[in-house]
Amino acid sequence: MKEKAREVKLPESGQWPDRIAPVVLGAGIVLSTLGFLLAFLWVGPVYGASVDGVELIGGSMVSQMLLISQKIFYFHMPVAIVSFIALAFAAYYAIRFLMTKEQRFDSCSQVAMEVALLFVICTMITGEMWTRFEWGVWWTWEPRLTTYLILMLIVIAYFILRNAVDEPERSATYSAVISIIALIDVPICFMVTRLIPSSIHPVVLREGGMTADMGICLAVCLLGLLCVGFALYRARFNQLRLSQRVEAMKQTLEEQQ
């Protein structure tokens, strides 16, 4: 067991990621707050439909409606990206688990999946708020919405599956398989809902193109939320390891008695 541990370096609480975790958390809080402030105070507004006149605001001529709802986008897209990165990490640790059969990697995979679920829920919330205001409905079967709904359902099913198997080894293997399948399934889902030319469901296209200030704000938010995600991952991982050590200690004490 010890020799095996020497071959495969196992993630453990207190290693280098934990030493940088407080700094990263601080950076995450600062950057996401900065991103939030930039989104509302610095980035140029986005205009929508035209109005019947022109008005001079802050030195430029404006003839379109101001879209405040677009500000949701600065957190919505980074949150979605972070959720997908967390999903990719969950699948990576799942592969490591299947190759080494070390319970530790399963814990990593589980925690990454939890972070993915958290950020998927955040994505759904922000997306729903924007959809509700802009399109006037709570739900449409638009490719991105559909993909995220499916992703959320798979992640929820993953946790139900974890709790429905009693043997730890088996539960770990099954969840590893599902997290790999989820990572494969989600891009296919997006491709399929996007590529099929559908005359039944209108695909809503937003006029694209980001200005430089929008890009910068988005990057700051993304970086901040990545840091927050990482800090949450480490905190949860440490907590899980502590609980596992408590369980192990209980067992040794019971054996001694």
Next chain:
Amino acid sequence: METPKRPSSFAQYKTLLAKDLRQEFRTREMLVSMGVYALLVIVVFGVALSFARPGEEFLEVSAGLLWALIVFTSLLGLNRSFSHEIEEGCLEGLLLAPLDHGVVFLSKATSNMVFLLIVEAIAIPLYWLFFSSLAHPAETGWLMVAPILVGSVGIAGIGTLLSTITVNTRGKDVMLALLFVPIVFPLLYACVSATTAAIVGGDLMAESFMVSLALAAGYDVIMILASWVLYDFVVGA
């Protein structure tokens, strides 16, 4: 002294498949229950559509209803396909034999697909018979055979992996549905699109039939490869 030659993978596959088919055709337990279940789903659709006006509009939803029928029926079949293996301890015996687990997967997936296709061959004509008063499919309607074949292959492939997982869990029937429906969603979407295109015909047909079919086939290839690789870990656990 000569050691007995190890049978080839293909021979193993044939033996396992023949075993499954023989077992099923002797009792016809699963085929009958799937067939009756499909009929019951059609009855439920009949109630649901009892106030619908006959007309071309029905064609646009009929493919979706047809696939709902296929999904529910296949869920029933997939749930049953492993439960009798577990009940009689057959799976353990099978895994003790010096077999490649990939062969077990392929044979099981093939038998699931054969049963699904048999049930579909009965249920789909029945579906059109019962709803022929509402609307008739376009001339290209027979092309829906292609998405149904591609969809059945995919459902059997990923469904076999998932039913092997869920057969060992608590509340396995619900668990299978929980995993199966979201994971198979892209395939379902592509197949519904292709089937609708075939039934409605015209411009829609030319526009989206081939794309949808190609995407469904792509899903099949990727997911069956992934299931084939992962199956070894699943049965080994």
Next chain:
Amino acid sequence: MNPILEQIYSTVIPSAPYVIAAYALIWVALLVYLLFIMRGTKKAQAQMTLLEEELAAQEAKRSAEASLSTSAALGEDKVS
């Protein structure tokens, strides 16, 4: 405020609740998860201290027993 300006800013007030809700709900979701982690950590730490005390008590008991018994018994104890 003139009518054109009114039109330009017409979406600001209606969209405000949704924008605020979106940001607030992200914040709430993150906070709930953080509280969940902190509660778990606290519980695990409390259990850990209890277990450590228990372990220390057992060790003390055993070393007292060991010092009373003979060296042969001590050898046996080490094997087990």
